Amino acid sequence: MKKFHGTGVALVTPFNADGSVDYDGLKNLINYQINGQVEYLVSLGTTGEASTLNKEEKKKIWAYTAEINNGRVPLVAGLGGNNTAELVAEIKAFENNGYDAILSASPYYNKPTQEGIYQHYKAVSEASALPVILYNVPGRTASNMTAATTCRLATDFENIIAIKEASANFDQFNEILRDKPADFLLISGDDPAALPMIALGAVGVISVIGNALPQKFSDMIRLCLKGDYTTAAPLHLNLVELTRMIFAEGNPAGVKAALKQLGVCGDAVRLPLVSVSTELETQIIEQVKSLN
Template sequence: MNIFYGTGVAMVTPFQADGQVDYEGLKNLIEHLIDGGVQYLVSLGTTGESATLNADERKQVWAFTAKVVNKRVPLVAGIGGNNTHEVVEQVKEFNTEGYDAILSSSPHYNKPTQEGIYQHYKAIAQAAPLPIILYNVPSRTGSTIAAETTVRLARDFKNIIAIKEASGNFDLFNQLMRDKPEEFMVISGDDPVTLPMMALGAVGVISVIGNALPKPLSAMVQLLLNNDYKQAQKIHSSLIEFTRLMFVQGNPAGAKNALKHLGVCGETLRLPLVPVSSGIAEAIKKETQKLA
């Protein structure tokens, strides 16, 4: 599954001013990312505001995305939640045409034990028509997938092929890299630490900042895959302030503001998310113009 080596982007979902999905903006974004050299795309992850789309909207976005991409790059669908039965049913019903894997975050809010997390993913793995990428993001879910649990899942289910790791916990990274099966992939889920994670053996990133700046990010990740850390460090350093601005008032508000400045799509979000402040917007504009 080395189609997931390199740069993946967790795409935003553009909305029109009235809050409806902006399919023209989504098409523009897809072309922007493919032209920018990314290896694969993730549709309706957390960055895609999937929590505020209803079931019909999600199906329409997935189908539209697959149609526009037209198999030019691999596609991943974000399907997760804190009701295991509901997630399993969504996975069973998912139209896999054009898609290569499912990204599924660990259950939020419930705060399950490690055994609960294991059983949740076991149920998904047994039902899934596509390979599964786990997603560990404790800042959003309220619980962590321990390294031991990830390794256990990777060994027990061959269709669990990778984890998007966004815990920021390097003790966990170290243990995971040491103990995981050789073919199991660790993917950075946190833009600021992609470089050090790849130094430990991660195979790439599923990025937020890549929505706006796919070219420099893809170039950095490719350099890292080629073990050219000196040149990669230069790009990493140039992106530090932009990356900070992308998250300072929440994701995907920062990314959507940058995309607005680039003319790719608007910055409308669905409540409870709101656009960045005017001061942050001005700072994002300056960094975007400098780096794009």
């Protein structure tokens, strides 16, 4: 699964001012990422505001993303939910032409036990014709998938190939790396943690800031994967402030403000999200200017 080493970008979904999907903006964004030399793209993850899209919109976005990508980089589709039966049906119906894997977040709101999480992903694995990337993000789901559950899933299901880990728990990262099967991939789910996680043994990151700065960020990640932390560290530290800013008032409002400044797409988001404040937007614009 070398195709998932390096920088994957969790694409935003551009919207027009009236709230409709901006397909021209999405085309610009996809080409901007590929020209920025990222390794792969993730369509309709959390950053893509998938929770505010209906089924027909998701289907159209997935198909359009595959069409514009045209096989240039690997594609991952975000398919998650807290109703296991409904999610299994969605996965079985997914038209996966052009896609290389699915990314599926641990069930949110229900707060299942570890056995519940295991059984949920067992059903996902058995339903999916594509490799599955687990996604642990306790800050959004209100439950943590432990290292033991992650490694149990990795051992029991051949098509569960990786985890996007966004727990910010380095003890947990260490346990996964110690106990996982040799070919199972640990991927950072937090931009600021990517460098130290790669130093431990992670194979890359699924990034938010990569939407705005694909070349700079993916260059830094490639240096880390080569073991050149002396060169990578200053680049990492140079991006710390913008990374902080783009999450200060929620994701993806912050990174969309940066993309608007860069002329890639607009900054509209769907309720219940709102655009960043004028004050933060000004700060993001100045920071983007200083990095270009």
